Amino acid sequence: MNITTNNITINKSEASKINQIDFDNLVFGNVFTDHMFECDYIDGAWVNPTIRPYGNLSISPAAKVFHYGQAVFEGMKAFKDSNGDTFLFRPKENFNRINSSSKRMAIPEFPEDIFFEGLTTLLKLDKDWIKPGIGNSLYIRPFVIATQVGVSASPANQYKFMIILSPAQAYYTGDVKVVIAEQYSRSADGGVGYAKAAGNYGAQFYPTNLAKEKGFQQVIWTDANEHKYLEEAGTMNVFFRIKDSLFTAPTSDRILDGVTRKSVIALAKKAGIPVEVRPILVSEIVDAANSGDLKEIFGAGTAAVISPVSAFSYKEKTYTLPEMTKETKYATKFKKDLMEIQYNIAEDSFGWRYPVN
């Protein structure tokens, strides 16, 4: 391993805590590696890119992030192949997206070179935390928070960009049952739904808890105006298979432009599976469920990759998706296709793999 950087101050941890971690029993997003990356925005510039031991921040209780939610984040993963080489999956997409999220939240954009230099340097330092084996990965959380002090509602002039890393195992969501939103909503036209803005997530917890109390794990959000059109889940875009065609909602200012979503669309097209990206009425899906044409619903997102839905509830009625053999499920195919690219098993005809050397 060769860590050279002229730009980043590196302050290594004295001892690794890796031996204290039970890698066979990881809870998603709870354990963090030895180091973290940070970079501050002060006087109009991103300065002092630093890697230091993972640990607490000292931050004012009046920092604007606490009061005005001026915060954005990303979620991406690093994978190790059987040779021990590390790969990212389409990281440029995440880089672009954090900046488009930042723009909407009046946060200064982050420079591409520092993003990639910080990220790859950090990954090299903590490379032992990326375990080989299909399903294992290192979840990467870049984020930006407003650190300027002030309890007046205006954009901060100081920010902190950080990257923290959390080892992850295959994320088995089990049978996901979802509720289609009829009353609550996730985002408005002209709002911030398309951004990975922190507040979008906290706002979903209460209605998601209500779904959980009824035995469902997630909510599929609908348009806030009429609750007629299907949009996306809390941290996943959603696909519907009717007969042999795939349907997913178009992205908009209400819907996150997911990397997994666009990868599934590309893989489907390559495989000759008909894909329609268009507004999807709840009533179409209910009709297709009633007629038996609705074969599959699945979520697509970095954390779980592909997450099959086994049932959905709408207007007090629960619709169960038909049993299908694993082999005939699109969900199985796309998960396999994606993971074979991610773990450097299959040919990377789209150029999605990004080696970390």
Add this chain to the structure above:
Amino acid sequence: MNITTNNITINKSEASKINQIDFDNLVFGNVFTDHMFECDYIDGAWVNPTIRPYGNLSISPAAKVFHYGQAVFEGMKAFKDSNGDTFLFRPKENFNRINSSSKRMAIPEFPEDIFFEGLTTLLKLDKDWIKPGIGNSLYIRPFVIATQVGVSASPANQYKFMIILSPAQAYYTGDVKVVIAEQYSRSADGGVGYAKAAGNYGAQFYPTNLAKEKGFQQVIWTDANEHKYLEEAGTMNVFFRIKDSLFTAPTSDRILDGVTRKSVIALAKKAGIPVEVRPILVSEIVDAANSGDLKEIFGAGTAAVISPVSAFSYKEKTYTLPEMTKETKYATKFKKDLMEIQYNIAEDSFGWRYPVN
């Protein structure tokens, strides 16, 4: 002064920094008093209410507040009368509202007794920071943040409730010119707009910056569906005076139920001013501006009390409000009425004053 509490641990600051503060040149929300109150939610209970010297928090970079915006706040003020006695204005409203905000953000509600005991104990300790004189006040910022570590999108099981205090002078906003929103929006039906959830504020910064670039200070938000109805401003509810009647939008799940708003409505009714609380079309206001019937627009909120609007822009046209003598303005009347109650000058026929002894 008599500070007794059995429940709150008090750790006093060694020396006050009050002499370093230029009370004649305060920037709103930038200077904080000597102490702060905090209380943690751990294992299902609010524990360890503590007052300690104002200072930084040590907090994990993986705390959920940074990633999922699980955070709510309040804004209220303390006033000193000419005898040196301190009063709050309708604090029970703020207490109730922080809990209704918390509920929507899946944050556990805070107990009323600890809220008031923490608040009044803190105010007594830092009472020298409340300067007498009309216009001077102490801005009070209670807030709750999710402190549990974890980069998975689900509600935290640990929180911190805090109160910080910032001395404030009369808040002269000058001539406020506003833009009526045509494209961006603040909140959705079924969303969190009625809550003082942190993310609602950061989400407004970008469209407000666009307004500022055109020479306007604030945005008056409209409904996200059609941008046809007037809702509220960034941190103020809004009133319109057509001829001699007042109009303001009803509260809803998109609009904050402001304490100043409801106080203005009560004062107007008492004074025999006709008030209509009903959906207000943008087109009505434009028509009234064109016919000369639109006399005033003003914002109502804790920070500025009443903030007169001098002009608004809609569909690329700017409408200037008529010049009126100060004496004939409703804005002047309500500001005076409110402040005379707040500063213990007028009789408190509504029972809004809350003495801090």
